[in-house]
Amino acid sequence: MKKGIVLLTALAMAAGSLTACGGGGASTQTSGQTAASGAAESAKASADGKTEITFWHYMSEDKEGKYVVEAVDEFNSSQDEVHVTAQYLPRAELMKQYTIGVVSGELPDCGMVDNPDHNSYASMGVFEDITELYNSWDEAAFLEGSLNSCYYEDKLYGLPWGNNCLGLFYNKKMLDEAGVEVPTTWSELEAASEKLTTDTCKGLAISAIGNEEGTFQYMPWLLSAGGSVTDLTSGGAKESMSFLYGMIEKGYISRECVNWTQADVEKQFASGQAAMMINGPWQFSGLAKDAPDLEYGVAKAPKADDGDYASVLGGENVAICSGANVEASWKFLSWITSKEKSQEICKSIGRFSPRSDVNVQEMFADDPLNSVFAEVMPTAQSRGPSPDWPEISAAIYTAQQEVFTGQKDADTALADAQAKIDAIGAK
Numbered sequence: 001m002k003k004g005i006v007l008l009t010a011l012a013m014a015a016g017s018l019t020a021c022g023g024g025g026a027s028t029q030t031s032g033q034t035a036a037s038g039a040a041e042s043a044k045a046s047a048d049g050k051t052e053i054t055f056w057h058y059m060s061e062d063k064e065g066k067y068v069v070e071a072v073d074e075f076n077s078s079q080d081e082v083h084v085t086a087q088y089l090p091r092a093e094l095m096k097q098y099t100i101g102v103v104s105g106e107l108p109d110c111g112m113v114d115n116p117d118h119n120s121y122a123s124m125g126v127f128e129d130i131t132e133l134y135n136s137w138d139e140a141a142f143l144e145g146s147l148n149s150c151y152y153e154d155k156l157y158g159l160p161w162g163n164n165c166l167g168l169f170y171n172k173k174m175l176d177e178a179g180v181e182v183p184t185t186w187s188e189l190e191a192a193s194e195k196l197t198t199d200t201c202k203g204l205a206i207s208a209i210g211n212e213e214g215t216f217q218y219m220p221w222l223l224s225a226g227g228s229v230t231d232l233t234s235g236g237a238k239e240s241m242s243f244l245y246g247m248i249e250k251g252y253i254s255r256e257c258v259n260w261t262q263a264d265v266e267k268q269f270a271s272g273q274a275a276m277m278i279n280g281p282w283q284f285s286g287l288a289k290d291a292p293d294l295e296y297g298v299a300k301a302p303k304a305d306d307g308d309y310a311s312v313l314g315g316e317n318v319a320i321c322s323g324a325n326v327e328a329s330w331k332f333l334s335w336i337t338s339k340e341k342s343q344e345i346c347k348s349i350g351r352f353s354p355r356s357d358v359n360v361q362e363m364f365a366d367d368p369l370n371s372v373f374a375e376v377m378p379t380a381q382s383r384g385p386s387p388d389w390p391e392i393s394a395a396i397y398t399a400q401q402e403v404f405t406g407q408k409d410a411d412t413a414l415a416d417a418q419a420k421i422d423a424i425g426a427k
Helices: 002-015 035-047 065-078 091-104 115-124 131-135 144-148 172-178 186-196 212-224 235-249 255-259 262-270 281-290 326-336 339-348 370-379 389-404 410-425
Strands: 051-057 082-088 110-114 159-164 167-171 202-205 274-279 296-299 314-320
Touching: 051 065, 051 091, 051 326, 065 082, 065 326, 065 339, 082 326, 091 110, 091 115, 110 115, 110 326, 115 314, 115 389, 131 326, 144 159, 159 326, 159 339, 167 172, 167 370, 172 186, 172 274, 186 202, 186 235, 186 274, 202 262, 212 235, 212 262, 212 389, 235 389, 235 410, 255 389, 262 274, 262 281, 281 370, 296 370, 314 326, 326 339, 389 410
Parallel strands: 051 082, 051 110, 202 274
Antiparallel strands: 110 314, 159 314, 167 274, 167 296
């Protein structure tokens, strides 16, 4: 019954989107070339006798995407059986095309998916069940939390690609000049933010935008206070939301945070308009480009005064799509998620390997920035997994926006969000 409801939702979404977002309308990137040259490359590959498959991803060419293309090119050159055409689509567009494709039958052979969304798309029938392939794979070795995001109803529908989590970035010069130590608790964070906030600089920058990024950034605060996404009316949930709202009301966090993506937060920090920010290791490349001379450090996200350090699991999974060439797709996906390639690719794209046989702390032992995230990673908590996660997340980030913009107090907004989540579970 649940799968039927989810598929009806997909059909409704597709009905309103097919005209504007037809299968040929998405922007593509084929080994750094145009879609037209990619088609020519595909024809050549087929003529050479290789099995041709397509891989969708949402890593932009100017950042992580170039490493994805390099990995695909390496795979294509490493063997004579399969040729992969890599196609880039912006994340929102790629997710939409999955929804449309499950109705139209126009899906790639394999593709990338944000790990909290994996369960939802598996429930729609977007991905193939690879349980038997995985169980017979000699190199099957992944962290439990990472692999769990690929399961739906006890069957495996993909593999973890790369993990990340959140931490506190801080401007060393600003903290030194203000005589501030790196904060470890919320009280210390508030005190530090007060000293660091000026007419041109906020103490802390966060993303509280109305999408998954907003939920992702809120969850460490929620978890540290002892709250959970299953009980938003708990004392911990109210404490976390009220603390952040208080930081906004006092001027330590910009009210514009409700409009900022995590990339926008990086720009605030890089330009000196924020002394600290909550963000992840994928921003290292952006900071190197935007503020090459900036001296900054990274620490664990501050914990509630009576709580524990907490972070949330982010990153991507990869999966074989329904109706695909399973054998060829598995050859590619098992290659890019193997122990050797997982280490190489994840290090390039600012992720941590989700494999249990890769020691990420050892990998980054000489890297003071990444080593902080490597320390946090084993305890980072996943979002879901649940086929209803997109709706649950929407309830959470909507509540956060209502509180931060002054539409509702924390108790009311969280109670309303909990009512939405309860209704979702009762479907």
